[in-house]
Amino acid sequence: MPTPRSLVDKFCPVRSKRERRKEARPGELLAAALDLFVEKGFAATRSEEVAARAGVSKGTLFLYFPSKEELFKAVIMENLGGRFTEWNAEFEAFEGTTAEMLRYCMNVWWERVGLTKASGLTKLMMSEGGNFPDLAEFYREQVVRPGHDLLRRILQRGIDRGEFAPVDIDHAIYSVIAPMVFLMLWKHSAMVCVDGESALDPEKFLATQAETVLYGLSVRPGDKA
Amino acid sequence: MPTPRSLVDKFCPVRSKRERRKEARPGELLAAALDLFVEKGFAATRSEEVAARAGVSKGTLFLYFPSKEELFKAVIMENLGGRFTEWNAEFEAFEGTTAEMLRYCMNVWWERVGLTKASGLTKLMMSEGGNFPDLAEFYREQVVRPGHDLLRRILQRGIDRGEFAPVDIDHAIYSVIAPMVFLMLWKHSAMVCVDGESALDPEKFLATQAETVLYGLSVRPGDKA
Amino acid sequence: MPTPRSLVDKFCPVRSKRERRKEARPGELLAAALDLFVEKGFAATRSEEVAARAGVSKGTLFLYFPSKEELFKAVIMENLGGRFTEWNAEFEAFEGTTAEMLRYCMNVWWERVGLTKASGLTKLMMSEGGNFPDLAEFYREQVVRPGHDLLRRILQRGIDRGEFAPVDIDHAIYSVIAPMVFLMLWKHSAMVCVDGESALDPEKFLATQAETVLYGLSVRPGDKA
Amino acid sequence: MPTPRSLVDKFCPVRSKRERRKEARPGELLAAALDLFVEKGFAATRSEEVAARAGVSKGTLFLYFPSKEELFKAVIMENLGGRFTEWNAEFEAFEGTTAEMLRYCMNVWWERVGLTKASGLTKLMMSEGGNFPDLAEFYREQVVRPGHDLLRRILQRGIDRGEFAPVDIDHAIYSVIAPMVFLMLWKHSAMVCVDGESALDPEKFLATQAETVLYGLSVRPGDKA
DNA sequence: TATGAATGAGATTTCATTCAT
DNA sequence: GATGAATGAAATCTCATTCAT
Numbered sequence: 001m002p003t004p005r006s007l008v009d010k011f012c013p014v015r016s017k018r019e020r021r022k023e024a025r026p027g028e029l030l031a032a033a034l035d036l037f038v039e040k041g042f043a044a045t046r047s048e049e050v051a052a053r054a055g056v057s058k059g060t061l062f063l064y065f066p067s068k069e070e071l072f073k074a075v076i077m078e079n080l081g082g083r084f085t086e087w088n089a090e091f092e093a094f095e096g097t098t099a100e101m102l103r104y105c106m107n108v109w110w111e112r113v114g115l116t117k118a119s120g121l122t123k124l125m126m127s128e129g130g131n132f133p134d135l136a137e138f139y140r141e142q143v144v145r146p147g148h149d150l151l152r153r154i155l156q157r158g159i160d161r162g163e164f165a166p167v168d169i170d171h172a173i174y175s176v177i178a179p180m181v182f183l184m185l186w187k188h189s190a191m192v193c194v195d196g197e198s199a200l201d202p203e204k205f206l207a208t209q210a211e212t213v214l215y216g217l218s219v220r221p222g223d224k225a
Numbered sequence: 226m227p228t229p230r231s232l233v234d235k236f237c238p239v240r241s242k243r244e245r246r247k248e249a250r251p252g253e254l255l256a257a258a259l260d261l262f263v264e265k266g267f268a269a270t271r272s273e274e275v276a277a278r279a280g281v282s283k284g285t286l287f288l289y290f291p292s293k294e295e296l297f298k299a300v301i302m303e304n305l306g307g308r309f310t311e312w313n314a315e316f317e318a319f320e321g322t323t324a325e326m327l328r329y330c331m332n333v334w335w336e337r338v339g340l341t342k343a344s345g346l347t348k349l350m351m352s353e354g355g356n357f358p359d360l361a362e363f364y365r366e367q368v369v370r371p372g373h374d375l376l377r378r379i380l381q382r383g384i385d386r387g388e389f390a391p392v393d394i395d396h397a398i399y400s401v402i403a404p405m406v407f408l409m410l411w412k413h414s415a416m417v418c419v420d421g422e423s424a425l426d427p428e429k430f431l432a433t434q435a436e437t438v439l440y441g442l443s444v445r446p447g448d449k450a
Numbered sequence: 451m452p453t454p455r456s457l458v459d460k461f462c463p464v465r466s467k468r469e470r471r472k473e474a475r476p477g478e479l480l481a482a483a484l485d486l487f488v489e490k491g492f493a494a495t496r497s498e499e500v501a502a503r504a505g506v507s508k509g510t511l512f513l514y515f516p517s518k519e520e521l522f523k524a525v526i527m528e529n530l531g532g533r534f535t536e537w538n539a540e541f542e543a544f545e546g547t548t549a550e551m552l553r554y555c556m557n558v559w560w561e562r563v564g565l566t567k568a569s570g571l572t573k574l575m576m577s578e579g580g581n582f583p584d585l586a587e588f589y590r591e592q593v594v595r596p597g598h599d600l601l602r603r604i605l606q607r608g609i610d611r612g613e614f615a616p617v618d619i620d621h622a623i624y625s626v627i628a629p630m631v632f633l634m635l636w637k638h639s640a641m642v643c644v645d646g647e648s649a650l651d652p653e654k655f656l657a658t659q660a661e662t663v664l665y666g667l668s669v670r671p672g673d674k675a
Numbered sequence: 676m677p678t679p680r681s682l683v684d685k686f687c688p689v690r691s692k693r694e695r696r697k698e699a700r701p702g703e704l705l706a707a708a709l710d711l712f713v714e715k716g717f718a719a720t721r722s723e724e725v726a727a728r729a730g731v732s733k734g735t736l737f738l739y740f741p742s743k744e745e746l747f748k749a750v751i752m753e754n755l756g757g758r759f760t761e762w763n764a765e766f767e768a769f770e771g772t773t774a775e776m777l778r779y780c781m782n783v784w785w786e787r788v789g790l791t792k793a794s795g796l797t798k799l800m801m802s803e804g805g806n807f808p809d810l811a812e813f814y815r816e817q818v819v820r821p822g823h824d825l826l827r828r829i830l831q832r833g834i835d836r837g838e839f840a841p842v843d844i845d846h847a848i849y850s851v852i853a854p855m856v857f858l859m860l861w862k863h864s865a866m867v868c869v870d871g872e873s874a875l876d877p878e879k880f881l882a883t884q885a886e887t888v889l890y891g892l893s894v895r896p897g898d899k900a
Numbered sequence: 901t902a903t904g905a906a907t908g909a910g911a912t913t914t915c916a917t918t919c920a921t
Numbered sequence: 922g923a924t925g926a927a928t929g930a931a932a933t934c935t936c937a938t939t940c941a942t
Contacts, residue, residue, distance in 0.1 A: 021905085022904090022905065025905085039355065040355060040356055041268075041352070041353065041355070041356060043268060043269065044268065046931090046932065046933085047932080047933060047934080048932085056905095056906075056907090057906065057907050057908065058907085058908070058934085059906065059907055059934090059935080059936085060905075060906055060907075061934095062933090062934060062935080063905070063906075066934090067933080067934075068932095068933070068934090123351075123352070126348075126352070126410065126413075126414040127348075127351075127352030127353065128266065128269075128352070129414075130264075130265065130266070131265060131266060131269045174425050175425075178407070178411065178425060179407075181410070181411070181414075182403070182406075182407040182410065182411075185351060185406075185407075185410050186403070186406070188351075189350075189351035189354065200399045200403060205403070208437075212433075271914090271915065271916085272915075272916060272917080273915080273916090273925095281923080281924090282923065282924045282925055283916090283917090283924080283925065284917095284918085284919085284923065284924050284925060285922085285923055285924070287916085287917065287918080288922070288924095291917095292916080292917080293916065293917090489805075490805065490806060491802065491803065491805070491806060493716075493718060493719065494803075494806045496935090496936065496937085497936075497938080498904095498936080498937090506902080506903090507902065507903045508903080508904065508937090508938090509902060509903050509904060509938095509939085509940085510901085510902055510903070512937090512938065512939080513901070513902070513903095516938095517937080517938080518937065518938090573801075573802075574802075575864075576798075576802075576860060576863075576864035577716070577798070577801070577802030577803070578716065578802065579864065580714065580715060580716070581715055581716060581719045624875045628857070628861070628875060628880070631857075631860075631861070632853070632857040632860075635801065635856070635857065635860050636853065636856070638801075639801040639856075650849050650850075650853060662883075696926085697925090697926065700926085721910090721911065721912085722911080722912060722913085723911085723912090731926095731927070731928090732927065732928050732929065733912090733913090733928085733929070734913090734914085734915085734927065734928055734929065735926075735927055735928075737912090737913065737914080738926070738927075741913090742912080742913080743911095743912070743913090
């Protein structure tokens, strides 16, 4: 959902070049900002550079976003925070076993976040969150909490339906999140590789971790009810 | 862990208090720098604050270390890079199965690095390395490469002695490193926890991962020689 | 006092609504500008805000007034500088003693300027004039000088008719102006009041000052002709 | 009281050039700041210019004062707010009639504030106070309130000793302050003078106002006790 | 005529580094 | 060796003014 357009706009297809650019601006700026924030971090990214990459001047950036922090928040919402309603709905409608649901969850997460630049935002918050408490709070509220809530609902479904053992859900959530967080950090760090290509296969790693988690959640004979 | 002392210090214990202080300076600075770099990151740590925490003036810091980057490199050497000779020697002398050796490796790593502030340096390099290419290069050369080499020798030993299957060593290295890196990142990121306590038990996690890796390395009947 | 209208407007009352609006533009802008300049000062008033308060866009403001300074000059002319022809005529036609004339002068000044927002313009020029030499010069030429000239004529009339002692006119002018200026500054300065209500009664103050001045101008026996 | 010096300093008269400069710095900066703030106003004065006039670089200014606002507050304290203890003591010790005291008060005020650049600070607060609420609040607390309190004590003394009629003190305070405020504004505005020299004699004006106020405070037969 | 998106010079503030003492 | 005052490049954000539509 880039820029919301009114119904009137929808039926008036004749636009000036200027109008078209204007509507595209926020999206262009958000894209440029995502690129640069992920590439260089929040503090090290200069506002002017974001503007330049979006093809506008310094001043124009501040026409659309009142400060660098607000720009960053908008980037978070665009790429992570704002998508949870959609994702939640998708999981509400899911039919199938909860084990399948969990595997699906980790897979689509990898496709939609892990593989994309959005994964860099999590790495960024882990690095710089401490230096920008407002941003950290915002990220926790808009991304971490909804993410936890979504996972909690999945795990609860499994327990309620007798598919999973009645484990400590909060603990289990971390078992699911851990490999995802790890992959995001790994992906954005050339650091751990001596020369060139990392020898870690993310999809295989994720699948292995998923099965490990599911094994831990499995109902085994002899467990006390 | 107060201030790590060099080998020289270790064997020259008789000093006047004044000489002592003087000789101790760099160590105090390195300790202060480690604390602050890990706590706030490289870019966000102010030189003056490092000096202040070490109880000296800003000028003194630059007397011992010509720049903030050199200070950081010294911190890396003191805590990670400079310890590989000792660690290598320890493993050269190791007697026992290679499986035991690998388990021991992961355990002592956890004790000597994972649990200490030094683990923050890895997280730091993964976060900020991109903005400081010189530091990244230095870290790769002084920490990542020796670490890989050490693991490579262990794995090679296992294969040479017929204890491990003849796997792709470069790939296997990452299977060992991944959980260690993961723990370092996890430990230094309050970010992913919504409220308070993380629910991960590092030692158990590490042991599980070790066994998983060893299982993958195990020689099984039917493997082709 | 809604929007002051020019003499032209006064005698051409039949217009279509559209024309009306168009013609009213500059007046609306001048009114908005007066409000804001007086409220926030010249430098601190943003052009866009003036336009917004007048209900037009930023661009339109610059269509009518080529710069913020020119806008301010126009505000001065509309409210002060441009009214001297009318005021001069009124005083040319005045019949009565010159003492009455002087009292009348101070009273109508209070009604038409002192009590209105226009008084804020004088305070503003005294505050910010130093930073905007062009504006200061303009104000001196269009407001201060005509004001002085008007007073000079009144005083000269009094002396010529033998009603006033033949004092130094330039000096006497300041005796008349000082209390008026004082009231304008007082009115626009919440600064000097610790809590709430100022305890000064402007009309009484002005009347007292007028009598003091008149006493100083009075012809007393024993004065040398 | 420029820069407070410790006892140790007092008896170690041998100083390096650098030390001497260092001690002089805050005073030099405050003097430069007073000059420029009075000349151009708070908003229009650039920090760098203050530094330059004090003969130091931009950065040095911020070594001594953490922000432009704090610098301004320091200027206020140095020139006005910080002097009330001294002034209060002087008036506590005053011997003589309260009428003499009030005349003395207005005269020394003129000598110590009105005639000096410090008078420009009041003009400045009246002009720009509205745009800088923090500064306005500070000024009210540190200058306006102590000033009012001092005058209140003088007036109360006169009433208590039967020298003054039992008037409304808060009202009377403004009668005393008004001409002083007026003079400060008048002095700092070339605005009201057509060409060159103002024809207003401040001392005479002040003396006249003092007598007017004293007349208003005088105990007259027929006043009800 | 009217719009409002775009510009960019300019202001405050930070901090690694230097160097006189 | 040790100090800490001084520097100045660099970063964020504002707003009068322009100009394509």
